[in-house]
Amino acid sequence: xxxxxxxxxxxxxxxxxxxxxxxxxxxxxxxxxxxxxxxxxxxxxxxxxxxxxxxxxxxxxxxxxxxxxxxxxxxxxxxxxxxxxxxxxxxxxxxxxxxxxxxx
Amino acid sequence: xxxxxxxxxxxxxxxxxxxxxxxxxxxxxxxxxxxxxxxxxxxxxxxxxxxxxxxxxxxxxxxxxxxxxxxxxxxxxxxxxxxxxxxxxxxxxxxxxxxxxxxxxxxxxxxxxxxxxxxxxxxxxxxxxxxxxxxxxxxxxxxxxxxxxxxxxxxxxxxxxxxx
Numbered sequence: 440x441x442x443x444x445x446x447x448x449x450x451x452x453x454x455x456x457x458x459x460x461x462x463x464x465x466x467x468x469x470x471x472x473x474x475x476x477x478x479x480x481x482x483x484x485x486x487x488x489x490x491x492x493x494x495x496x497x498x499x500x501x502x503x504x505x506x507x508x509x510x511x512x513x514x515x516x517x518x519x520x521x522x523x524x525x526x527x528x529x530x531x532x533x534x535x536x537x538x539x540x541x542x543x
Numbered sequence: 544x545x546x547x548x549x550x551x552x553x554x555x556x557x558x559x560x561x562x563x564x565x566x567x568x569x570x571x572x573x574x575x576x577x578x579x580x581x582x583x584x585x586x587x588x589x590x591x592x593x594x595x596x597x598x599x600x601x602x603x604x605x606x607x608x609x610x611x612x613x614x615x616x617x618x619x620x621x622x623x624x625x626x627x628x629x630x631x632x633x634x635x636x637x638x639x640x641x642x643x644x645x646x647x648x649x650x651x652x653x654x655x656x657x658x659x660x661x662x663x664x665x666x667x668x669x670x671x672x673x674x675x676x677x678x679x680x681x682x683x684x685x686x687x688x689x690x691x692x693x694x695x696x697x698x699x700x701x702x703x704x705x706x707x
Contacts, residue, residue, distance in 0.1 A: 495656075
């Protein structure tokens with residue numbers, strides 16, 4: 440996972456660069472929480488542009504980070520949902536709670 | 544060109560066994576996808592199969608065997624244009640299969656499990672059946688028809704015609 444913090448907007452972008460399953464999610468979760476605690480952002484965006492595979496572990500990951508973001512007073516969004524990643528997000532219903540945002 | 548021998552129930556068959564380590568989840572779905580690719584699926588159909596296999600294997604590892612080590616078995620058959628996949632474990636079994644299949648139901652919310660596994664398997668495959676005996680294990684059987692290429696071309700043609 441690659442992370443980038445934009446000081447001006449207090450925006451933390453977490454770009455997932457691996458497949459997301461129950462195995463890989465443990466490392467992604469650890470890094471995401473670490474970066475969030477380190478920067479204390481106001482906005483956190485998960486970027487799925489480079490994700491070639493995701494199963495339901497991805498939904499658990501996002502729900503968990505959503506709760507964590509709430510705890511530190513940040514808002515969480517997701518970006519670049521395509522193909523089967525998009526279908527799993529749609530099926531989960533969590534997009535009613537978590538907004539999809541455009542990244543430049 | 545695929546060859547079909549008269550009288551053979553299946554065109555192809557494979558079996559796979561591995562220990563219940565989460566690092567084998569990727570191995571399992573990639574192996575099944577490679578086998579399924581003989582039916583010439585679309586990228587989307589292949590993603591459906593990979594996701595469904597990943598969910599079933601994860602269930603066996605996380606729920607079936609919990610923290611113990613066991614063996615997960617996968618058998619798969621190609622029959623005409625259909626792939627049949629059976630994923631089984633000798634883990635603790637599911638007490639109430641109907642409840643486990645309910646969307647968002649999970650026995651492990653603290654592990655950030657979404658409870659979507661069976662819902663994904665059901666919607667990404669054509670058929671899904673769960674057999675489970677408490678103390679003996681669980682077997683998930685799923686199947687999916689891969690549309691032959693000619694049909695796909697025809698669908699695409701129809702779509703082009705209606706769009707223009």
